Amino acid sequence: MKPNSLAVHAGRSALGNAHVPPIDLSTTYRTPHLEEATANIDSMAEGDLPMSNPIYQRLHNPTVGRLEEAMASLEGAESSVAFSSGMAAVAAVLLAAKMVGKHVIAIRPIYGGTDHLLSCGLLDIDVSFARADDIESHIRPDTAMILCETPANPTLMLTDIEAVVSQAQGIPVLVDSTFATPILQNPIAHGATLVLHSGTKFLGGHGDVMAGIVSCSEEWAKRIRQVRILTGGNLHPQAAYTVHRGLQTLAIRVRAAQQNARFLVDKLVQHPSVARVLYPELSDCDPHGVVGRQLRGGGTMIGVVLREGYSHASTVMSAVRMFTPAVSLGSCDSLIQHPAGLTHRIISEEARKEGDITAGLLRLSIGLEDPADLWSDLEQALETLAHMHSISAK
Numbered sequence: 224m225k226p227n228s229l230a231v232h233a234g235r236s237a238l239g240n241a242h243v244p245p246i247d248l249s250t251t252y253r254t255p256h257l258e259e260a261t262a263n264i265d266s267m268a269e270g271d272l273p274m275s276n277p278i279y280q281r282l283h284n285p286t287v288g289r290l291e292e293a294m295a296s297l298e299g300a301e302s303s304v305a306f307s308s309g310m311a312a313v314a315a316v317l318l319a320a321k322m323v324g325k326h327v328i329a330i331r332p333i334y335g336g337t338d339h340l341l342s343c344g345l346l347d348i349d350v351s352f353a354r355a356d357d358i359e360s361h362i363r364p365d366t367a368m369i370l371c372e373t374p375a376n377p378t379l380m381l382t383d384i385e386a387v388v389s390q391a392q393g394i395p396v397l398v399d400s401t402f403a404t405p406i407l408q409n410p411i412a413h414g415a416t417l418v419l420h421s422g423t424k425f426l427g428g429h430g431d432v433m434a435g436i437v438s439c440s441e442e443w444a445k446r447i448r449q450v451r452i453l454t455g456g457n458l459h460p461q462a463a464y465t466v467h468r469g470l471q472t473l474a475i476r477v478r479a480a481q482q483n484a485r486f487l488v489d490k491l492v493q494h495p496s497v498a499r500v501l502y503p504e505l506s507d508c509d510p511h512g513v514v515g516r517q518l519r520g521g522g523t524m525i526g527v528v529l530r531e532g533y534s535h536a537s538t539v540m541s542a543v544r545m546f547t548p549a550v551s552l553g554s555c556d557s558l559i560q561h562p563a564g565l566t567h568r569i570i571s572e573e574a575r576k577e578g579d580i581t582a583g584l585l586r587l588s589i590g591l592e593d594p595a596d597l598w599s600d601l602e603q604a605l606e607t608l609a610h611m612h613s614i615s616a617k
Contacts, residue, residue, distance in 0.1 A: 332578030
């Protein structure tokens, strides 16, 4: 099936007479046959799926399993493993990587929480931050994984996945594809080993659920499930149901919001208060020709760099009326936030500088409102900057 059909039907193949997938909230399951239950325990302890009995919700849950099946189908992967948040998923993958080696290579910019987790020392992992064109010089005998995010949070920087894989010398490559969604990008088709999504964003799509999902080979899924069992980062069945339901409208939401984003980009590039617009379909944002070859469209996220830095960014965030000033992204409504002061505040100033996360950068997540209304809101907010200039001139 094509993506539109997969988004609607994946993970719904074994519902019996039910039209809508049921929610299984049970925390434990009856085990009247001890030998059978023991065999299931042994199977899941090795990272396999249960043979017949989930035993306990921390080990497996059927509702979560249906979402995992759906995401594996959408990403063209053998398996998926779901978690209670994107950060729980990142942490689990990194801990699974430690089964292979202690060293990880990461390409900045990446989400601030991921950057901080890599650099704070909590997981006792050695990290080298590298440019996308200089990975080979950082490879060590104990390098277990190469991590990148494309389009990157928050600058929309694009990384050529195939170019990274070609330098990796067989080392697994993890791609955070949250901004793209499976509708616009499938990293495994370009050689990546693992694909990460914050399901909190586009997959759920309505700003009311948290989730993280990793799609990969069954070999990697077994390692990651073992970590999930030990650390308890499971996705709740109600949340799994909500994300799975969100997948049905994923394709139409992404494409409609993408059209809105293109409309706003055309307006923003002409505004005198805007120094630069960051959007994958702009030629200066895609030096390696990723759009059309790897990324099927520019997506719904826009970076706006204002000429006067922090003070202007703060003013615009306070002046918008339809845009919601808030972190996160991928909802039906449009959001605006200041990465250097919020999502990437926790990382070092050096890391922000390396990732080109400046004081004047605003990140816009474009929703499903009428584009004319969205532009009217942005335009009036930007006009407050001109008003500030005229007052200061007097």
